[in-house]
Amino acid sequence: MLYLVGLGLSDETDITVKGLEIAKNASRVYLEAYTSILLVDQSVLEKYYGRSIVVADREMVESNSDEILRDAAIVDVAFLVVGDPFGATTHTDLVLRARELDIQVRTVPNASIMSGIGAAGLQLYNFGQTVSMVFFTDSWRPASFYDRIKENRSIGLHTLVLLDIKVKEQSMENLVRGRKIFEPPRYMSVGTCAQQMLEIEEEKGEGVYGPDSLAIGAARVGGKTEKFVAGTLKELCDADDALGPPLHSMVLLGRRTHELEHEYVREFAVNKESWDKIWKAEYEGKQ
Amino acid sequence: MLYLVGLGLSDETDITVKGLEIAKNASRVYLEAYTSILLVDQSVLEKYYGRSIVVADREMVESNSDEILRDAAIVDVAFLVVGDPFGATTHTDLVLRARELDIQVRTVPNASIMSGIGAAGLQLYNFGQTVSMVFFTDSWRPASFYDRIKENRSIGLHTLVLLDIKVKEQSMENLVRGRKIFEPPRYMSVGTCAQQMLEIEEEKGEGVYGPDSLAIGAARVGGKTEKFVAGTLKELCDADDALGPPLHSMVLLGRRTHELEHEYVREFAVNKESWDKIWKAEYEGKQ
Numbered sequence: 001m002l003y004l005v006g007l008g009l010s011d012e013t014d015i016t017v018k019g020l021e022i023a024k025n026a027s028r029v030y031l032e033a034y035t036s037i038l039l040v041d042q043s044v045l046e047k048y049y050g051r052s053i054v055v056a057d058r059e060m061v062e063s064n065s066d067e068i069l070r071d072a073a074i075v076d077v078a079f080l081v082v083g084d085p086f087g088a089t090t091h092t093d094l095v096l097r098a099r100e101l102d103i104q105v106r107t108v109p110n111a112s113i114m115s116g117i118g119a120a121g122l123q124l125y126n127f128g129q130t131v132s133m134v135f136f137t138d139s140w141r142p143a144s145f146y147d148r149i150k151e152n153r154s155i156g157l158h159t160l161v162l163l164d165i166k167v168k169e170q171s172m173e174n175l176v177r178g179r180k181i182f183e184p185p186r187y188m189s190v191g192t193c194a195q196q197m198l199e200i201e202e203e204k205g206e207g208v209y210g211p212d213s214l215a216i217g218a219a220r221v222g223g224k225t226e227k228f229v230a231g232t233l234k235e236l237c238d239a240d241d242a243l244g245p246p247l248h249s250m251v252l253l254g255r256r257t258h259e260l261e262h263e264y265v266r267e268f269a270v271n272k273e274s275w276d277k278i279w280k281a282e283y284e285g286k287q
Numbered sequence: 288m289l290y291l292v293g294l295g296l297s298d299e300t301d302i303t304v305k306g307l308e309i310a311k312n313a314s315r316v317y318l319e320a321y322t323s324i325l326l327v328d329q330s331v332l333e334k335y336y337g338r339s340i341v342v343a344d345r346e347m348v349e350s351n352s353d354e355i356l357r358d359a360a361i362v363d364v365a366f367l368v369v370g371d372p373f374g375a376t377t378h379t380d381l382v383l384r385a386r387e388l389d390i391q392v393r394t395v396p397n398a399s400i401m402s403g404i405g406a407a408g409l410q411l412y413n414f415g416q417t418v419s420m421v422f423f424t425d426s427w428r429p430a431s432f433y434d435r436i437k438e439n440r441s442i443g444l445h446t447l448v449l450l451d452i453k454v455k456e457q458s459m460e461n462l463v464r465g466r467k468i469f470e471p472p473r474y475m476s477v478g479t480c481a482q483q484m485l486e487i488e489e490e491k492g493e494g495v496y497g498p499d500s501l502a503i504g505a506a507r508v509g510g511k512t513e514k515f516v517a518g519t520l521k522e523l524c525d526a527d528d529a530l531g532p533p534l535h536s537m538v539l540l541g542r543r544t545h546e547l548e549h550e551y552v553r554e555f556a557v558n559k560e561s562w563d564k565i566w567k568a569e570y571e572g573k574q
Contacts (some may be wrong), residue, residue, distance in 0.1 A: 009396060013305035016397070044405050048383050084398060084406025099554070107406050109398035109509040110303070111371060114411055116396040118373025124401055125419075129444055130412050142292060151442040157416055174381060208374060222396040267386070 001282045002069060002079045002098050005156040006110025009222035011039045011040045012048040014056070019080075019108045023049045024111070025119040026078035030056040030068055033184050034167055036113075037185075037247065040221055043252070045080075057168055064084035072103045074090050087112030097270045113249055116221045117160055121264035126256050127160055128152030133250075134164040135186070149252060150208040156286065158257035161197075163188035163248050187246035188219035190229070194236040209233065213279055216265060231270035232278065239270065255286035288386050289356065291372035293397025296302075296509035300310045300336040306367075306395045306566055313365035317343040317355055319378070323369040323400075324472075324534065326510055340367070344455055346531045352384050359390045374399030381429055403508045407515050408551035413543050414447055417438030420480045420537075421451040431488045434534070436539060437495040443543035443573065448477035448484075450535050473522055474533035477504035477516070481523040481537070496520065501540045501565055503552060506530040516561045518557035519565065527555065542573035 003022045008014025015023065016224045023029055031042065032251045033055045038045075046053055056068065058081070068079065085091060085107050098105050118124045129152060131145040147160070166186040174181045180272070194215065201209060211234035229239045262279055269275035290309045295301025297407070303308065310316055311386045318329065320342045322511040325332075333339055333565045334400045343366070345357065355366065370376060372394050385392050416439060432448070439446045453473040481502065488496060498521035508513040549566055555561035 006398065008303060011305075013308075014303050014396075016301050016303050017307060018300035021300075084402045084405065087402050088409060092408060092551050094549070096292050096550060106511075107509070107513075109301075109403040109406070111293065111396035112402035112405075112411075113399060115371045115399035115402045118371065118399075119378060119394050119396070123520075124374060124399075125417050127417075129442075130414075132412075155438040155442070157571050186366075222394070224393075226394075260383070263383060264379050 001076050002060060002072045002103050002274045003108060004085070004095070005074065005078055005080050005086040005093060005108040006112070008085065008099045008110045009083060009113065010114055010220065011038060011223065012044050014111065014222065016108060016110060016136050019110065020049070022076070022078050022108065024051065025076065025082065027071070027075035029053040029078045029080065032061060032082070034058045037165065037167070038082050039220060043254060055216055056164045061091070061094065064092065065094050068094070069098055069103060072098065072151050073101065084110050084112035087114055091113065111222055113162065114160065114220060117218060117249065119221060119226065120216045120218055120251060122158055122216070122251060122253070122261050126156070126158055126254060128155065128157030128254070130160045130162060132162045132164070133188060133196060135166065135188060135192070136196055141200070143204070146200050146204055146208060150206065153254055157254040158283060159254070161193060161250040161252065163190070163193050163282065165247070180273050185208060188248065189240045189246070190219070190243055190248045191237050191240040193248070194233045198233055198237070209252060212278055214252070214275070214283065215242050215270065216251045218249045220245070220247060220253070221249065228268040229270060230265050230268040230275060232274070235270045242270070255283050257286070259282050288363050289390050290360045290367055290376060290395060291382070291392065292367050292395040292551060293374070293399070293518060294325060294367055294373040295397045296370060296371050296400065296403055297507065298452045298510065299331050302396060302397065303397060303469070306397065309363070309365050309395065310367065311338065312363065314358070314362035316340040316365045316367060319343050319366045319391070323347040324452065324454070325369055326507060326571065346424060348381065349462065350380070352381050356385055356388055356390055369480065371397050371399035374401055398509055399566065400449065400508060401447065402457055404505060404536065404538060406508060406513065407503045407505055407538060409445055409503070409540070409548050413442070413443070413445055413541060415442065415444030415541070417447045417449060419451070420448045420475060420483060421467070422453065422475060423483055425492065427436065428487070430491070431493055433487050435496060436488045438494060444541040446539045446541070448480060448537040448539060450477070450480050450537065452534070461508070466467070470524050475532055475535065476527045476533070477535045477537050478524050478527040480535070481520045485520055485524070491523065496539060499565055501539045501570065503540070503555065504530050505536045505538070507532070507534065515555040516557060517552050517555040517562060519561070529557070540570065544570050544573075546571075
């Protein structure tokens with residue numbers, strides 16, 4: 001059996017009891033470690049499960065899935081995924097390959113940022129499609145998120161923005177020379193995200209959002225040090241110190257809001273006065 | 288401290304290790320039991336936690352929250368919610384009241400149907416707003432879901448439809464006579480949902496969807512007997528036997544799809560031939 005086991009969002013104790021039993025008893029355990037990370041290291045997980053685990057990078061999952069699935073028709077293999085196995089990323093390929101090999105698959109769901117973000121105080125019912133933000137470079141500034149946000153905002157919906165993480169990246173030089181030397185991991189902050197969003201609005205000029213649009217920055221959702229900072233996009237450009245270490249994500253508000261949400265979220269506002277003012281003018285009572 | 292603890296979707300072992308410790312050790316434990324249910328009884332949970340728990344119905348949570356919060360500034364109170372505490376429903380009121388009373392609040396996230404539905408094989412990125420479907424009566428046929436689905440479909444997005452559950456409902460006669468006699472619980476099936484959706488399309492006639500629109504019925508998501516049935520809305524009207532016991536939910540597909548999703552979901556199709564035909568004509572390659 002192939003078990004896809006969600007680990008939740010924060011530390012080793014966010015696994016479900018069901019998931020923990022599987023991780024302890026499976027013949028082999030893989031940890032998918034390139035689309036998201038927990039706030040604790042692999043060694044903490046290994047100690048907690050009382051066994052060794054194999055870190056599966058993108059190359060292994062995408063090009064060498066038969067090794068992961070080896071003998072899984074007769075032994076149990078656990079594939080651990082931060083968040084929910086079908087959350088921010090899907091492992092559809094792996095399951096399709098397992099089906100081809102007549103391997104049974106079972107999923108153990110867990111918290112995903114896509115539902116965990118509800119702790120910021122906005123109703124999950126009013127979220128539209130989720131978008132991703134990648135680190136811009138001089139020559140690569142993918143902006144497909146802009147049209148998606150435009151669609152969401154055109155019908156009043158909030159947008160969850162998932163922020164890039166870079167793990168096991170090689171510098172161009174090391175890549176060219178075939179040296180397996182990896183750069184330190186990088187995690188996008190809310191400040192960078194807000195900045196990039198404003199740059200793209202500046203370029204496109206369609207007024208999908210602006211420096212005064214309201215948003216919520218979220219850090220370490222589900223963890224003990226979970227933190228939310230609410231403010232305008234301009235304010236959030238400077239909110240990284242307040243938010244603290246990774247992982248970050250962000251919500252851009254749609255205009256379909258409820259008074260209870262106002263009361264809930266204003267507690268997190270950088271500046272309650274301006275938050276109230278913009279809320280009243282641009283969001284309150286709008287549909 | 289007030290702990291909002293998610294229980295996940297299926298049975299007693301879907302609680303996280305962190306959540307279980309809290310449920311075992313808190314001074315008082317409440318179980319919110321009116322917006323969703325687990326597939327196991329209260330007694331199973333009590334045995335698993337080694338303690339008694341208080342079932343909190345809607346009246347208690349909405350009108351008597353101070354009893355739930357009693358002394359929570361000095362002792363630990365756990366409020367257990369099926370799924371994620373901020374998932375399909377929000378407990379914003381309770382948290383706001385806790386804030387007023389200077390009670391610290393911590394959330395223990397878990398799987399929600401809003402992310403767990405990813406196991407059906409559609410990318411969660413392409414879901415729009417979630418809607419609810421309630422049991423129609425002769426005189427009450429709320430159809431606000433129709434406009435929301437219209438919005439989602441206008442931008443190519445899938446819609447998750449959450450289905451009504453009725454627990455602790457009184458008959459009109461018992462209500463009038465003040466008799467605390469409750470009807471047996473009722474859980475909406477995918478068949479009823481599909482039927483009601485088609486009735487409303489018939490009435491409104493805007494062509495938001497039709498009998499041949501593709502959808503996925505989901506049953507007991509995250510549980511050992513999890514089951515998906517894919518088909519047209521018309522086919523899903525008769526899929527209740529195939530889906531089996533509650534809880535059910537449904538996804539109405541948007542046209543923004545990927546070939547991998549096609550391959551993944553067709554495995555669940557009532558009729559693979561018609562599924563392929565409609566997919567090719569109405570969904571494939573559309574944006």
